Amino acid sequence: MAELASRDSIEMDTIYMTDLFQRMVASCHTKCIAPKHTDSELTKGEAVCIDRCVAKFNEVHEMVSYKLRDNAAAAGVPGQQS
Numbered sequence: 001m002a003e004l005a006s007r008d009s010i011e012m013d014t015i016y017m018t019d020l021f022q023r024m025v026a027s028c029h030t031k032c033i034a035p036k037h038t039d040s041e042l043t044k045g046e047a048v049c050i051d052r053c054v055a056k057f058n059e060v061h062e063m064v065s066y067k068l069r070d071n072a073a074a075a076g077v078p079g080q081q082s
Contacts, residue, residue, distance in 0.1 A: 020061060028053035 032049035033042070042050070 024054060024057045027057065 028050050031053055032046050034046075
């Protein structure tokens, strides 16, 4: 039973991280890369923009994850620690 729960947890984590990655790519691509490509390589400005965008996306994700974990722990959800 525990093995099944662990497998389900891993599968849900994989689905969640895949979704997070896809949303991050779409958001940062739209924000940082011009619709008309004039070069096969990223410009320095595009590369810097993507780097900052990904860093901000990860920072916000971490902040939200901590807040959700803390709220779950305060509500007494098993397996959640502050």
